[in-house]
Amino acid sequence: MDDMLTASIEPVLEERCTPALVREMLGAGADNARRDLWQALDELGFLDALVPESAGGSGVSFDECAGVLFAFGRHAMPLPAAHTMIARRLLAAASMALPCGPIAFAVLDGSASNTAFVPFGLACESVLVEMSDGFRLIDIDDATVQPRTEWGGLDATVLFPAGAGKRVRTAHADDEPPMGVLLELGALVKAAAMVGAMARVLDMTITFVNDRQQFGRSIGKFQVVQHNLSVMAEHTSAAQIAVQSACASDSFSKARLSRGIAKARASRSAPLVANTAHALTGAMGITAEYDLQLFTRCLHSQRLQFGSESYWDEIVGSHVLEHWDSAVPEIIHMTS
Numbered sequence: 001m002d003d004m005l006t007a008s009i010e011p012v013l014e015e016r017c018t019p020a021l022v023r024e025m026l027g028a029g030a031d032n033a034r035r036d037l038w039q040a041l042d043e044l045g046f047l048d049a050l051v052p053e054s055a056g057g058s059g060v061s062f063d064e065c066a067g068v069l070f071a072f073g074r075h076a077m078p079l080p081a082a083h084t085m086i087a088r089r090l091l092a093a094a095s096m097a098l099p100c101g102p103i104a105f106a107v108l109d110g111s112a113s114n115t116a117f118v119p120f121g122l123a124c125e126s127v128l129v130e131m132s133d134g135f136r137l138i139d140i141d142d143a144t145v146q147p148r149t150e151w152g153g154l155d156a157t158v159l160f161p162a163g164a165g166k167r168v169r170t171a172h173a174d175d176e177p178p179m180g181v182l183l184e185l186g187a188l189v190k191a192a193a194m195v196g197a198m199a200r201v202l203d204m205t206i207t208f209v210n211d212r213q214q215f216g217r218s219i220g221k222f223q224v225v226q227h228n229l230s231v232m233a234e235h236t237s238a239a240q241i242a243v244q245s246a247c248a249s250d251s252f253s254k255a256r257l258s259r260g261i262a263k264a265r266a267s268r269s270a271p272l273v274a275n276t277a278h279a280l281t282g283a284m285g286i287t288a289e290y291d292l293q294l295f296t297r298c299l300h301s302q303r304l305q306f307g308s309e310s311y312w313d314e315i316v317g318s319h320v321l322e323h324w325d326s327a328v329p330e331i332i333h334m335t336s
Contacts (some may be wrong), residue, residue, distance in 0.1 A: 006067030055092035073196025082189035101125030121156025138165030151301035186306035187263035235269035251322035264312035
């Protein structure tokens with residue numbers, strides 16, 4: 001996580017994405033605060049990091065951006081920055097103009113309703129939508145938006161009008177992103193954000209138990225507390241390794257197995273890390289004033305977004321059964 005790109009974005013997030021500012025940006029009427037953060041990210045070029053140099057971007061790989069994706073989660077990024085980075089790359093490949101504002105992801109299930117759950121649906125200006133007949137970029141103002149704030153976030157259920165938006169097509173059919181890739185990429189960035197959030201939760205919990213005194217010493221000295229911290233660290237590290245492996249894929253479009261494993265691993269780890277943190281921090285840890293809840297709420301909500309662990313477990317398991325000879329060595333390579 002200490003690569004140059006991550007080191008460059010950390011000061012920006014430390015200044016403009018503090019817990020206090022995140023609280024403000026999650027509230028009503030926070031357009032100015034969100035706009036300031038977005039402008040800072042855009043002016044420094046982070047949102048075009050994945051865009052090829054020929055299209056005006058930095059042309060870095062997913063692997064090189066992994067630390068940035070973790071950093072977004074570590075700071076509870078309240079905007080679809082990671083989604084926009086990917087969307088801009090896909091749009092650049094289609095020789096389309098790159099929107100200046102935040103871009104969210106949506107995947108339609110093929111039903112006639114044209115309705116989808118959209119993470120950051122209340123904080124985006126457009127949505128890259130995967131439909132049964134391809135991809136479309138749709139202005140959020142052309143859609144019907146219903147807030148979904150059960151977890152205190154900026155998600156929404158969005159109804160997309162039939163035929164709305166611009167078709168996303170590359171010049172050559174062979175370069176078209178395969179169907180299902182938006183779900184996979186959404187799962188990957190959510191898994192990365194969850195890893196960052198879990199790392200932040202672990203750090204906060206360690207600080208708390210070392211500061212909290214009981215029976216004349218910090219509770220972090222007690223073996224049962226240390227055991228629980230070790231389990232949290234193990235799950236966080238396992239999820240991080242899975243995400244880094246998925247980001248290291250040579251192909252932007254064809255890494256379904258590794259991305260599925262990454263999301264499944266992160267989603268499985270998230271509730272354990274979050275719940276253990278609240279248990280160890282006790283009464284303080286469940287208050288709204290304590291910053292811990294900003295990150296644990298993200299973990300619980302993101303666990304289900306773009307596929308839960310059970311969803312991806314089924315896909316990965318089916319793939320292994322169908323391609324036993326090639327899949328097993330691939331999984332061993334990803335986990336070794």
